[in-house]
Structures are given as structure tokens and as C-alpha cells.
Amino acid sequence: MKRVQKGHVTLKCWDLGGQPRFRTMWERYCRGVNAIVFIVDSADRAALPVAKEELQLLLEKPTLDGIPLLVLGNKSDLLDHMSVDELIAALDLKTISHREVSCYGISALEETNLDHVLNWLIARASH
Numbered sequence: 477m478k479r480v481q482k483g484h485v486t487l488k489c490w491d492l493g494g495q496p497r498f499r500t501m502w503e504r505y506c507r508g509v510n511a512i513v514f515i516v517d518s519a520d521r522a523a524l525p526v527a528k529e530e531l532q533l534l535l536e537k538p539t540l541d542g543i544p545l546l547v548l549g550n551k552s553d554l555l556d557h558m559s560v561d562e563l564i565a566a567l568d569l570k571t572i573s574h575r576e577v578s579c580y581g582i583s584a585l586e587e588t589n590l591d592h593v594l595n596w597l598i599a600r601a602s603h
């Protein structure tokens with residue numbers, strides 16, 4: 477767990493492992509949160525079918541109904557990264573209903589677009 481502070485808001489963030497053995501834990505950690513952030517490698521097209529599958533399995537849990545979802549396509553610094561529109565299509569984000577969904581491209585390495593991510597999260601934080 478990591479605390480991220482901006483102004484008067486402190487975000488408590490849990491970084492969950494992406495490997496198969498951790499995936500059954502996702503739902504437990506996502507219960508009761510203000511937002512779920514699902515991060516994919518936007519330069520790894522081959523991994524997206526599995527990412528789509530795992531995201532759908534997570535979102536169909538009744539305990540997570542209505543929780544806002546932010547999908548981040550990381551590694552936008554790499555030449556062959558997918559655009560946000562490509563990510564939306566590959567992850568079938570348009571078919572997600574009963575919750576708010578946003579998708580941004582970011583680079584954790586170059587710290588690109590992270591201000592948008594923070595603002596999105598702060599707007600959904602509890603006061």
C-alpha cells in the first residue's frame with residue numbers, strides 16, 4: 477500500500493501483482509474501493525486478449541458493481557505502442573456498462589500523463 481498526497485487529498489493505493497497466481501486476489505482487494513486502475517502494457521499486443529478476459533472476469537463480480545474503472549495503457553514511450561482507441565477496441569471497453577470507464581495512455585518511465593491520472597483519481601476519492 478502506498479499513500480499519494482495531493483493538496484488535501486490522500487490516496488491509498490494498493491499495487492496488485494499481475495501474474496496468474498495473484499489474479500484470484502484482485503477481487504478481495506478491489507471491494508469497497510473508490511476506483512479500480514487496470515494497467516496494461518500498450519506495446520504488448522499479444523497480451524491483450526488475456527488482459528481483456530481477466531478484466532471481464534473481475535468486473536463481473538457482484539461485489540465490484542458500479543466501481544469506476546480507469547484503464548491505463550502504459551509504455552507510451554515505446555515506438556509500437558497502441559493508441560487509446562486501439563486499447564478501447566482490444567479490451568472491449570465500450571461493452572462495459574453500469575460503471576464509469578476511462579482510458580488513458582501513459583508512460584510510467586517518462587512520467588507522461590500522470591497528472592491526468594492523479595486528477596481522475598482525486599475526483600473520485602471520498603471526502
Ligand SMILES: Nc1nc2c(ncn2[C@@H]2O[C@H](COP(=O)(O)OP(=O)(O)OP(=O)(O)O)[C@@H](O)[C@H]2O)c(=O)[nH]1
Binds near residue numbers: 493583585586
Ligand atoms: N519503456 C517502458 N518500460 C516500462 C514502463 N513502465 C514500466 N516499464 C518496465 O516494465 C517492466 C515491468 O515493470 P513492473 O513495474 O515490474 O510491472 P508490474 O506490472 O508492476 O509487474 P507485476 O506487478 O509483477 O505484474 C520493468 O522492466 C519496467 O522497467 C514504461 O512506461 N515504459
